[in-house]
Structure formats: structure tokens, C-alpha cells
Amino acid sequence: MTPAQDPRLVRELADVVGADHVLVDDDVTAGYRTDWTGRFTSPSSVVARPGETAEVAAVVDLCRASGVALVAQGGNTGLVGGGIPTQGEVVLSLRRLAGAHEVDGASGQVVVGAGTTIGAVHALAAEAGWAYGVDLASRDSATVGGTIATNAGGLRVLRYGDTRAQVMGVETVLGDGHTVTALTGLYRNNTGYHLPSLLCGSEGTLGVVTAARLRLVPRLRHRVTALLAFDTIDAALAAAALLRRAVVGLEAVELFLQAGLELVCSAGSLPRPFPDPHVAYLLVETAGQIEDRGELAAALESVPGIADAAVATDPARGRALWRYRETHTEAIGTVGTPHKLDLALPLPQLAPFLDRLPSLLAELAAGAQAWVFGHVADGNLHVNVTGVAPDDESIDDAVFRLVAELGGSVSAEHGIGTAKRRWVGLSRTEAELDPFRAIKRALDPAGILNPHALLPPATP
Ligand code: MLT
Numbered sequence: 001m002t003p004a005q006d007p008r009l010v011r012e013l014a015d016v017v018g019a020d021h022v023l024v025d026d027d028v029t030a031g032y033r034t035d036w037t038g039r040f041t042s043p044s045s046v047v048a049r050p051g052e053t054a055e056v057a058a059v060v061d062l063c064r065a066s067g068v069a070l071v072a073q074g075g076n077t078g079l080v081g082g083g084i085p086t087q088g089e090v091v092l093s094l095r096r097l098a099g100a101h102e103v104d105g106a107s108g109q110v111v112v113g114a115g116t117t118i119g120a121v122h123a124l125a126a127e128a129g130w131a132y133g134v135d136l137a138s139r140d141s142a143t144v145g146g147t148i149a150t151n152a153g154g155l156r157v158l159r160y161g162d163t164r165a166q167v168m169g170v171e172t173v174l175g176d177g178h179t180v181t182a183l184t185g186l187y188r189n190n191t192g193y194h195l196p197s198l199l200c201g202s203e204g205t206l207g208v209v210t211a212a213r214l215r216l217v218p219r220l221r222h223r224v225t226a227l228l229a230f231d232t233i234d235a236a237l238a239a240a241a242l243l244r245r246a247v248v249g250l251e252a253v254e255l256f257l258q259a260g261l262e263l264v265c266s267a268g269s270l271p272r273p274f275p276d277p278h279v280a281y282l283l284v285e286t287a288g289q290i291e292d293r294g295e296l297a298a299a300l301e302s303v304p305g306i307a308d309a310a311v312a313t314d315p316a317r318g319r320a321l322w323r324y325r326e327t328h329t330e331a332i333g334t335v336g337t338p339h340k341l342d343l344a345l346p347l348p349q350l351a352p353f354l355d356r357l358p359s360l361l362a363e364l365a366a367g368a369q370a371w372v373f374g375h376v377a378d379g380n381l382h383v384n385v386t387g388v389a390p391d392d393e394s395i396d397d398a399v400f401r402l403v404a405e406l407g408g409s410v411s412a413e414h415g416i417g418t419a420k421r422r423w424v425g426l427s428r429t430e431a432e433l434d435p436f437r438a439i440k441r442a443l444d445p446a447g448i449l450n451p452h453a454l455l456p457p458a459t460p
């Protein structure tokens, strides 16, 4: 029995959230105990599903009083084992906190519950004539709370920034039990520390976000989507750099390679986009308020090395082109349980990294296959490695050391979770981690919030 399964705690949790919302049976909790990759899983746990902020606060109080840790969870689409109970913690599922206020049209903001999905935020915003700047393939499951916890990036960081850039205010239950409600949403407020920024990327280690006030962006009605093929990776990277400089309305520049394209075509029964195979592909999208394919077309004329191209101005064809990029994660899952190495590099280091990666992998595990794709205009690559055992971290280690050598980061948008804790020191110095630990102690003095994720123990 894990501490979370103590019958007294289970009874007390039921008194707070209602017996129907405390899940204890292994087959019912299974979906909360295994992460999206299938690589991180826990044998048993208890799931509490509060329906309002006061219930969240009461669950945090109960856990603190019982000395039992808890892991907050949204849509469970995380990829680094940060939202699952790896060591018998209580799972605090926020999915029932899915209410939303009306869009504040004057400010272009909306207050939503932490359990609202990103897809639902898009729908709410669109109904009111706005859009939400964060978008990602898991939009229909990923929740606002989870994307704040991981400071999710996604497909449109290039134009709108990451989640941190969208969060105007938060309501959160801190580890010490206090609820802080700061949802006013002033665009300018220079009165000290900025709690929303601190919570973005904190991975549920400081507080449990229960609601957020999100900034919306203008809804741009006209999109041009292009899939460009290149015969060298260098040509694709050079094109990404040129487009970034030349196209004002650029929203996305996504890279993938031939092996990934082959895989998504066979796994998803998609037609091949071009008659011949090529080495690398860029999926590019621009958006504007008036119909204008001229800006992208003119820029493409000046891009050297485009071997083939497909351009779409109608939404259905645009979505069809996106499928070649967006279905990578799903298709890779059909090959095996992947090691997901989400990393960031300074843009000039993308080419040297991609150049050195194949020989590094070949040296370490001949049977390993790397699927490389990602948000290349922001220097964010996803190196998904299949063909290695889930607990064999030799490739992860070698790749992250190369990333550090090139001045990059071991996490660009997925977070650290439990998967990457041992490598945080490659991207953060002890002088940075010490204040992080002090903040953790101040806001979660009993250390009950997601204690096995993100921060590595201090080196003695
Ligand atoms: C994506 O951009 O599709 C995901 O963040 C990448 C992944 O599944 O590794």
C-alpha cells in the first residue's frame, strides 16, 4: 500500500471532493498513472478530482497534514513523467475545473479554469472574434493548467511567444495552503515579483494552478501554408533563417526529415506530398487579416535550394499539409516507446548538432533510430529515439551533453519532469538552482508538491 492509499486519507479525500471523485481501483486509475509516451508509469495510486478551488485547497491541506505528496495533473499529455505519481503520490486531477468566463472583449482576455483544454480556449476565443496564441498537436487533451506548469510552447511561439507570454494572471493554491487569486489582467503592473511568470514552468512544484487569465491575440482570417522540400538539411536551415528575417506574418516554421515523412505517410495512410523523396522539409505558415499570398510567395522566390513545394491557401488543404508534421508524435508511438529529447539550441548551432547526431547515435546503439523534427525557427528540436530500452539513458546522456557543449538547453518546451532531473545541471548552474530551491521551500515548506520532479537535490 502506498501512503496515498491509506484508508483514512482516502475517506478524508472523499469528504472533501465527494466519494465519486476519489478513484482507487487500479483499472480506473490506470489512465492517470501512465504518461502519454508509455515510458513513465506507476504501479498504484489514488486520484482526487476536485470540482472547485476550495476543494483543491482542502486536498492540499489534507495531504500536508498527512505528510503525503501529491502530483497535479491536467490532460496527462506531458512527455517527461512530470504529471504522474512515480512514487505513490496522490494524483490531483484538475480536469473538472473546466469552467470559463465570458471573453473580455475590451481587453482581449479570458479567465478559464485550469482544466479547460487548449482546444476549448481556441473555440471560446474564436466565438468572440479572437484567437489564443498557444497551439499544439495535443490541443484537445492538453489543459491550461498543464500548459502553464510546463510553460508549453508549441507551433506558434515564433509569433506569439510561449505560454508564459500569454498568462496575465493566475489563481493558485500554494503548497503552504494559501490560495492566491491574482486575475485582474493589467497589461502594465510594475509592483514587484510576477507570480504568473514564476508558476509557468514550475511543473506543479510551487502551487497548483486552478484558473488563469489569458491574453488573446487578433484572429487572423487568411492563412498561407507551404510545405517545402530540400535536398540538404543545411538548405532547409538556411531557408528557415531567411524566412524568419523576411516574412512579417510568419507564424510557424517546422522542420522534419525524410524518415519521419515516410513514417507518418505509412502510419497514417497519407499520400506522399511530392513525387520524389527529399532530405528535409519545412512546413511554413503565414497569417494575416487580408488575403495576401504575395509576402510568402516573394520570399520563397528568394530562397535558394527549394527542390519542391506545395502551397495551400484554403483551410482544408492547409490542414492536410499540417498533418505531415502534426502526426509525427502519434506515428513514432507506433514504432516503439520513444525517449523524447526535447531540446533547444542557439540557431547557429542547429547545423553542427544535426551533423554530429547520427554518428553519436551509431556509436552508442546501432539499433537506435532517431526521428528528428521540431520548431526550428525557435531552435527547438525534438529528437525522438526508438529502439532503446525505456531505462537505458546512455543516448539521452550523450545527446544532452552535446546540447550543453553547443550552448543549448536540455528542455525547450516539455519541461524537466522526472525524466530529465539528472541533466538540469547541464543547463542551470548551482548558483541558479539554489534560489530555485529557496523559492520551493518558501511556497511549499512541507515539500509535498511534486517532490520528485524538476529540481535535483542540492550537491553536498
Ligand atoms: C510536438 O511538437 O509535436 C511535440 O512537442 C513533440 C514530441 O512529441 O516529441
Ligand code: ZN
Residues within 6 Å of the ligand: 154, 374, 375, 382, 413
Ligand atoms: Zn513540440
